[in-house]
Amino acid sequence: MAVVYPDNLAALGVCRALGVLGIRVTVLSSDRTAPGQYSRYATRVACPAQSGEAELIDFLVEFGRAQQPNPVLFLTDDASIVALHRHRHLLENYYRFPLAPWPVLRRIMLKDQLYRSLEGVVPLPRTCVPIHERQLADVAGDVGYPALIKPLLRCLSDSADLNGPPFEKLFGSKAVRVHTFTALTDAYRTASAHGFRVVVQEEIEGPPTSLYSLGLYAARHGGVKATFTSQKLGQVPADFGDGLIVRAVRAPELIPLGERVIRHVGYYGIADIEFKWDARAKLFKLLDINPRPWLWINLLTACGVNLSYAAYLDALGRPINPTLFDQRDFQTRWISMRGFLVSLIRSLGAKRHDGDLLGLLRHCRGQRIGPLFNVKDPLFRMFLSPGYWRDAWLQASREIQRLHTSPGAISGHPLLNE
Known part of the structure; x- marks a missing residue:
């Protein structure tokens, strides 16, 4: 069995990628609005919410103990990776992890560790890690504006407040652009007040189309076995957001960079390595590494690179034949209709009439897929479920209430200090 947790769009991609091959898939869900549980390829099992960590771990132990042989566990967001790896020594008695251990994950998930580890290995943006506000003047001089x-x-802070939002909820995007020392200081103070430690980094100039991605699977023994290259054509928010339109492309120059990174840090598992083309330096610079399935991982599967299956095989100790994971499509686009709706609302709210949406629509031409709709797996059970509508209403009510209260900060995690 493959067990997928938590339920989200990435989980839906994993469920479909494995289920279509006849692999039995269970998705653990505490949220009736999440899509994976409604896939015809998955069986839903209700589980405690991640906020109750002790209860969740007890549940996972009992569920895993009841399965024979041990299932393969896929983790689909950063918060679950951090929370469950605190208990990996226990959970490995009942689950197979197709993912490197925490000391390796820590080096690539925490941005200060990531950039420090890869200095001189691959091209990186200029980056500083201020410890105190009094260091900001020197940081600004090193990084520039x-x-x-x-x-x-972004999902973790050092605060003990359990009810606050992640970084992008606090600031409205995954990163904050500043043009002056005053703005830098204000943003640093706001982040620090909510428990977030930060890096300050040069901005590589260029539109979203300068953003490229290397998706890969690196085996526990034997290096990178599967690769997929893609390009962002749009994102939401427009500057620092999630993929809105992503196109499969031919970018072989990313592969040796990714292999160098994987070899240097000793990572194995699924990974999405993000790069941006620096037109002035005429090279790709690494921005981030996501060691998990991501929002548009179903694009890879549609183009012949089923990373979830590669991870499944490796977790069972079976050989991975790289020829079975060759990228055979360099045209198909992945498009988020929800992202288009968010972009439209933002444009109307800002009263923008600069043709941004028309430009995005031009990128939609050609063969395309989305995160939800699939002819073989239409998810009709979602809209017939009373639980879906109940949880959707409760979430909307909480979000409205949040808008009328001051944002807090999210819970601290000892792993950040280990």
């Missing part, structure tokens, strides 16, 4: 402020890990 415009500068970007990014959290070490």
Whole structure:
């Protein structure tokens, strides 16, 4: 069995990628609005919410103990990776992890560790890690303007407040652009007040189309076995957001960079390595590494690179034949209709009439897929479920209430200090 947790769009991609091959898939879900549980390829099992960590771990132990042989566990967001790896020594008695251990994950998930580890290995943006506000003047001199402020890990802070939002909820995007020392200081103070440690980084000039991605699977023994290259044509928010339109492309120059990174840090598992083309330096610079399935991982599967299956095989100790994971499509686009709706609302709210949406629509031409719709797996059970509508209403109510209260900060995690 493959067990997927938590339920989200990435989980749906994993469920479909494995289920279509006849692999039994269970998705663990505490949220009736999440899509994976409604896939015809998955069986839903209700589980405790991640906020109750002790209860969740007890549940996972009992569920895993009841399965024979041990299932393969796929983790689909950063928060679950951090929370469950605190208990990996226990969970490995009941699950197979197709993912490197925490000391390796820590080096690539925490941005200060990531950039420090890869200095001199691959091209990187100029980056500084201020410890105190009094260091900001020197940081600004080293990085220059415009500068970007990014959290070490946007789902975690050092605050003990359990009810606050992640970094992008607090600031409205995954990073904050500043043009002056005053703006840099204000953003740093706001982040620090909510428990977020940050890096300050040079901004590589260029539109979203300068953003490229290398998706890969690196085996526990034997290096990179599967690769997929893609290009962002749009994102939401427009500057620092999630993929809105992503196109499969031919970018072989990313593969040796990714292999060098994987070899250097000793990572194995699924990974999405993000790069941006620096037109002035005439090279790709690494921005981030996501060691998990991501929002548009179903694009890879549609183009012949089923990373979830490669991970499944490796977790069972079976050989991975790289020829079975060759990228055979360099045209198909992945498009988020929800992202288009968010972009439209933002444009109307800002009263923009600069043709941004028309430009995005031009990128939609040609063969395309989305995160939800699939002819073989239409998810009709979602809209027939009373639980879906109940949880959707409760979530909307909480979000409206949040808008009328001051944002807090999210819970601290000892792993950040280990």
